[in-house]
Amino acid sequence: xxxxxxxxxxxxxxxxxxxxxxQDTTITIATVNNGDxxxxxxxxxxxxxxxxxxxxxxxxEENVLRQRVTTDITTRGGQFDIMTIGMYETPIWGANGWLVxxxxxxxxxxxxxxxxxMRDGLSHDGTLYAAPFYGESSMVMYRTDLMxxxxxxxxDAPTWQFIREAAAAMDNDAEDINGICLRGKxxxxxxxxxxxxTANSFGARWFDEDWTPQFDQPEWNEAxxxxxxxxxxxxxxxxxxxxxxxxxxxxxQGKCGMWIDATVxxxxxxxxxxxxxxxxxxxxxxxNAEGVDKRANWLWAWALAIPAGTQKADAAKQFIxxxxxxxxxxxxxxxxxxxxxxxxxxxxxxxTPEYQEVPFAEKTLQSINAADPTNPTVDxxxxxxxxxxAIPEFAGLATQVSxxxxxxxxxxxxxxxxxxxxxxxxxxEMEAAGY
Amino acid sequence: xxRAVTPRRKALNTAISxxxxxxxxxxxxxxxxxxxxxxxxxxxxxxxxxxxxWTLENYAVVQERSDYMRFLWNSxxxxxxxxxxxxMIAVPAAWSMAFVPSxxxxxxxxxxLSTKMLPAVGVLYPIYLICIEFGLLDSRAALVVIxxxxxxxxxxxxxxxxxxxxxxxxxxxxxxxxxxLKEEILYVLTPMAIPGIASTLLLNFILAWNEAFWTLNLTxxxxxxxxxxxxxxxxxxxxxxxxxxxxxxxxxAPILILGWFSQKQLVRGLTFGAVK
Numbered sequence: 021x022x023x024x025x026x027x028x029x030x031x032x033x034x035x036x037x038x039x040x041x042x043q044d045t046t047i048t049i050a051t052v053n054n055g056d057x058x059x060x061x062x063x064x065x066x067x068x069x070x071x072x073x074x075x076x077x078x079x080x081e082e083n084v085l086r087q088r089v090t091t092d093i094t095t096r097g098g099q100f101d102i103m104t105i106g107m108y109e110t111p112i113w114g115a116n117g118w119l120v121x122x123x124x125x126x127x128x129x130x131x132x133x134x135x136x137x138m139r140d141g142l143s144h145d146g147t148l149y150a151a152p153f154y155g156e157s158s159m160v161m162y163r164t165d166l167m168x169x170x171x172x173x174x175x176d177a178p179t180w181q182f183i184r185e186a187a188a189a190m191d192n193d194a195e196d197i198n199g200i201c202l203r204g205k206x207x208x209x210x211x212x213x214x215x216x217x218t219a220n221s222f223g224a225r226w227f228d229e230d231w232t233p234q235f236d237q238p239e240w241n242e243a244x245x246x247x248x249x250x251x252x253x254x255x256x257x258x259x260x261x262x263x264x265x266x267x268x269x270x271x272x273q274g275k276c277g278m279w280i281d282a283t284v285x286x287x288x289x290x291x292x293x294x295x296x297x298x299x300x301x302x303x304x305x306x307x308n309a310e311g312v313d314k315r316a317n318w319l320w321a322w323a324l325a326i327p328a329g330t331q332k333a334d335a336a337k338q339f340i341x342x343x344x345x346x347x348x349x350x351x352x353x354x355x356x357x358x359x360x361x362x363x364x365x366x367x368x369x370x371x372t373p374e375y376q377e378v379p380f381a382e383k384t385l386q387s388i389n390a391a392d393p394t395n396p397t398v399d400x401x402x403x404x405x406x407x408x409x410a411i412p413e414f415a416g417l418a419t420q421v422s423x424x425x426x427x428x429x430x431x432x433x434x435x436x437x438x439x440x441x442x443x444x445x446x447x448x449e450m451e452a453a454g455y
Numbered sequence: 456x457x458r459a460v461t462p463r464r465k466a467l468n469t470a471i472s473x474x475x476x477x478x479x480x481x482x483x484x485x486x487x488x489x490x491x492x493x494x495x496x497x498x499x500x501x502x503x504x505x506x507x508x509w510t511l512e513n514y515a516v517v518q519e520r521s522d523y524m525r526f527l528w529n530s531x532x533x534x535x536x537x538x539x540x541x542x543m544i545a546v547p548a549a550w551s552m553a554f555v556p557s558x559x560x561x562x563x564x565x566x567x568l569s570t571k572m573l574p575a576v577g578v579l580y581p582i583y584l585i586c587i588e589f590g591l592l593d594s595r596a597a598l599v600v601i602x603x604x605x606x607x608x609x610x611x612x613x614x615x616x617x618x619x620x621x622x623x624x625x626x627x628x629x630x631x632x633x634x635x636l637k638e639e640i641l642y643v644l645t646p647m648a649i650p651g652i653a654s655t656l657l658l659n660f661i662l663a664w665n666e667a668f669w670t671l672n673l674t675x676x677x678x679x680x681x682x683x684x685x686x687x688x689x690x691x692x693x694x695x696x697x698x699x700x701x702x703x704x705x706x707x708a709p710i711l712i713l714g715w716f717s718q719k720q721l722v723r724g725l726t727f728g729a730v731k
Binding site for chain 2: 055080084100264265284
């Protein structure tokens with residue numbers, strides 16, 4: 021047998037083996053159940069046909085997923101090769117060395133194209149630990165027909181005082197229309213997130229520079245009292261148990277004059293298949309109190325990260341580059357239209373003329389750009405995060421505090437009592453944690 | 456002496472029973488109805504009871520998105536395996552407690568029951584680490600053993616109660632006829648306790664089927680049962696009620712049908728020994 025033949029046979033064998041290995045590689049991805057993620061699952065075959073890497077999906081409800089992936093990563097269980105995590109977990113887990121740094125992404129990926137606010141929120145010490153799949157802020161969604169009927173015009177950047185005035189004008193008990201619908205449900209990611217950004221927009225903060233809780237300060241009292249009075253006067257009955265889903269249903273049924281919530285809701289309320297008011301929705305930036313330069317808008321991203329300890333880091337990285345790339349956005353746009361692409365992650369998306377025609381695109385981008393997770397409050401704070409504080413203790417602490425606030429919404433205690441309890445809870449938790 | 460029941464009272468009792476039954480069944484009925492609505496109809500206000508445009512679209516979407524049969528098969532293996540294994544261990548245990556009690560039998564029974572008072576999350580990390588050590592994460596075997604251990608106190612308690620109703624003299628007679636321990640349990644005790652064992656099996660199968668803490672926390676892609684299937688349709692932001700209802704209906708359908716056909720045995724088993 022000639023040397024040429026031997027070399028040829030060896031090369032063929034090597035290629036066959038490599039192809040077999042590639043096809044044998046299957047990565048497991050833990051993810052949340054939302055429209056963009058489900059859509060991505062539908063395109064998995066495209067990725068597999070391009071790379072030969074198989075993909076198994078584990079889809080879970082957000083809170084279950086959070087507990088599930090936290091257990092796995094802290095014990096190095098190795099169940100997942102990619103985890104869908106948020107802006108809260110990423111810097112904490114990155115600092116703990118639990119995530120593979122995404123510092124060697126390819127040039128074609130163009131990491132600089134990721135919106136700066138997203139990149140900062142998903143980094144620790146300047147290193148990116150998760151790639152944003154989609155991002156969101158919060159904004160005002162309002163009924164243009166009711167606003168017109170009330171003889172008012174929504175400014176691009178309203179104040180809380182205007183929001184109250186508009187809520188009073190649109191509230192109509194006879195037609196079962198609430199002036200405004202907002203989250204009151206207990207939980208750090210539900211009502212807790214909303215009241216935190218509201219407090220930011222009144223000049224309040226969770227902690228001062230020495231990590232001393234600030235619930236005993238007048239700004240918190242002003243913010244919480246304003247919220248409670250607004251909702252008691254013009255909000256839906258039982259708002260203490262309303263979260264995103266409940267308010268979405270109310271708005272889609274035409275029972276809210278305004279709704280301030282995640283920008284991702286814009287595509288739901290303008291979809292005629294699900295919403296009875298799809299043709300009468302306008303958008304504005306989240307409000308602020310007069311004289312305060314911080315608005316009540318948050319910043320969040322669902323991002324893909326690789327847990328340290330996975331045996332398939334290379335394949336996982338390949339998937340992340342594909343799923344969060346410009347090409348993926350174009351793939352979705354081509355098949356399902358520009359309104360259905362994952363928003364809020366890349367600058368280039370907002371420069372695309374077709375996307376600029378989507379009614380909520382401009383306000384979504386403005387809202388995201390107006391959010392600064394490293395400088396979220398009027399007075400300086402020692403933490404990163406707008407609707408959360410990026411420390412491990414926050415989730416438990418904020419859930420307890422939001423339960424106290426929800427008790428105020430339900431009429432079970434006063435604003436003063438809730439703030440006093442919040443101060444005591446936060447002080448005890450922070451002392452116990454050694455801050 | 457039994458009290459005479461007037462026809463009027465009987466009718467009233469029947470009406471109340473039906474009302475309570477319907478009240479309890481209503482959430483399931485509503486879930487099933489919602490699964491045939493469009494998303495807009497699912498959140499309509501006032502709610503639509505029967506006057507909506509019936510559609511199977513939600514089932515088609517769920518079927519397209521999820522491999523239902525894989526989840527179903529895992530549920531059957533996990534719930535069935537843990538129940539059968541539990542009964543195999545519990546029969547001898549309940550026999551010894553019922554027929555050869557010691558001074559501490561009552562204490563042991565109470566202690567066994569007290570393990571049910573421990574919140575599951577309290578032992579999540581130790582069990583997770585054990586599963587990692589033995590390579591049992593995301594395996595049906597781990598869940599069969601864990602769910603068996605969780606339900607074992609209930610199985611032992613139920614069987615113990617049934618066995619206590621069986622006269623010890625019958626077992627003594629079998630021993631005099633030369634039956635060993637194995638024969639006594641297998642050929643004398645077990646056939647007499649079949650209704651009790653059947654209801655224990657059924658009840659524990661339902662408990663294991665519905666168990667959602669361990670089945671969600673110890674599984675990923677391979678061993679996930681129907682509880683994980685439902686969890687994949689729940690979302691704090693953008694909940695699709697009609698699709699979630701379709702997924703829920705598909706998840707509860709097998710156990711609902713099983714319960715429907717075996718309700719007589721269930722009621723008989725659960726009320727066994729209640730009337731002295």
